[in-house]
Amino acid sequence: MEFKVEEGIEVLRQTPLAIKAILRPLSNTWIERNEGPNTWSPFDVVGHLIHGEETDWIPRARIIINDGETRPFVPFDRVAMFEKSKGKSLPDLLDTFSSLRKSNVQELERMDLTPAMLEKRGRHPELGTVTLAQLLAAWVVHDLGHIAQIVRVMARQYRDEVGPWSAYLSILGK
Amino acid sequence: MEFKVEEGIEVLRQTPLAIKAILRPLSNTWIERNEGPNTWSPFDVVGHLIHGEETDWIPRARIIINDGETRPFVPFDRVAMFEKSKGKSLPDLLDTFSSLRKSNVQELERMDLTPAMLEKRGRHPELGTVTLAQLLAAWVVHDLGHIAQIVRVMARQYRDEVGPWSAYLSILGK
Numbered sequence: 001m002e003f004k005v006e007e008g009i010e011v012l013r014q015t016p017l018a019i020k021a022i023l024r025p026l027s028n029t030w031i032e033r034n035e036g037p038n039t040w041s042p043f044d045v046v047g048h049l050i051h052g053e054e055t056d057w058i059p060r061a062r063i064i065i066n067d068g069e070t071r072p073f074v075p076f077d078r079v080a081m082f083e084k085s086k087g088k089s090l091p092d093l094l095d096t097f098s099s100l101r102k103s104n105v106q107e108l109e110r111m112d113l114t115p116a117m118l119e120k121r122g123r124h125p126e127l128g129t130v131t132l133a134q135l136l137a138a139w140v141v142h143d144l145g146h147i148a149q150i151v152r153v154m155a156r157q158y159r160d161e162v163g164p165w166s167a168y169l170s171i172l173g174k
Numbered sequence: 175m176e177f178k179v180e181e182g183i184e185v186l187r188q189t190p191l192a193i194k195a196i197l198r199p200l201s202n203t204w205i206e207r208n209e210g211p212n213t214w215s216p217f218d219v220v221g222h223l224i225h226g227e228e229t230d231w232i233p234r235a236r237i238i239i240n241d242g243e244t245r246p247f248v249p250f251d252r253v254a255m256f257e258k259s260k261g262k263s264l265p266d267l268l269d270t271f272s273s274l275r276k277s278n279v280q281e282l283e284r285m286d287l288t289p290a291m292l293e294k295r296g297r298h299p300e301l302g303t304v305t306l307a308q309l310l311a312a313w314v315v316h317d318l319g320h321i322a323q324i325v326r327v328m329a330r331q332y333r334d335e336v337g338p339w340s341a342y343l344s345i346l347g348k
Binding site: 001002003007010011013014017018020021022025026027029030033124127128130131133134135137138140141142144145147148151152154155157158161162163164165167168169170171172 | 187191194204309318329338
């Protein structure tokens with residue numbers, strides 16, 4: 001499916017609502033558990049998404065538009081949220097994510113991207129040359145991947161509770 | 175994490191809202207595409223969840239409570255939705271799912287399940303002996319698995335659009 005800005009925005013706009021719908025009414029036990037050492041809880045994932053809004057997607061789109069390949073992206077810190085989220089509540093994080101996402105989508109809309117602009121290139125510090133369209137498609141897929149992660153982490157808390165049904169529930173893994 | 179009815183209900187209650195938040199405002203192109211032959215689109219998944227509300231989870235809980243292991247569950251038709259959803263719109267299906275889930279959660283609450291009742295046993299036609307707690311935990315995990323499936327199917331529409339980012343986006347698969 002070809003990337004179109006309007007269709008990408010449909011998803012980007014919904015992600016905070018989707019994550020709120022999944023997590024907001026849940027007990028802390030669902031929010032705070034992870035999948036073991038060096039894995040993330042749903043709470044951690046929301047913090048990671050916030051850091052992406054602040055430092056990754058739109059800032060990199062600006063670099064591509066303004067500087068092209070001459071200025072490599074600043075590397076993204078995938079685990080910055082472990083420090084940044086400390087002392088915050090899940091409702092705080094959800095509200096912050098919603099509000100940052102809203103203004104980032106507005107900025108994306110104001111960019112009024114043409115097909116030619118979508119082909120503009122930037123330089124990723126590890127991946128090399130990338131286009132603006134690829135950056136924006138990756139933003140959408142990154143959102144969807146973290147929604148999948150949130151529900152997988154939750155599902156796996158019941159790995160031992162489903163008994164023989166684990167054979168049918170592939171989200172539980174091996 | 176030990177299965178507790180109240181914590182399971184927290185998730186069961188949110189699933190229709192979560193799926194609505196993800197899918198409701200999307201273009202048909204997001205809703206109708208699948209992952210290839212013999213795979214499901216997000217539209218198909220919602221139909222499957224509806225059929226589960228009608229014939230699987232609560233009907234099986236009733237069998238366990240009323241008949242125990244003496245009456246095996248009716249086999250569940252995983253693909254009944256391909257016929258049943260024909261001619262329906264996504265908003266129709268989302269509303270149907272919400273309304274069925276609401277009354278099923280109400281029925282679950284009215285069962286007022288004690289720890290002893292949760293240990294009651296039933297007979298799955300393929301898996302053999304299962305407990306009521308396992309059935310209810312499987313219901314929760316089944317919901318979460320299908321939310322993960324919906325976002326995975328969507329993400330994979332952009333497999334070729336993300337360019338080199340596919341190396342970082344594990345939801346895209348190999």
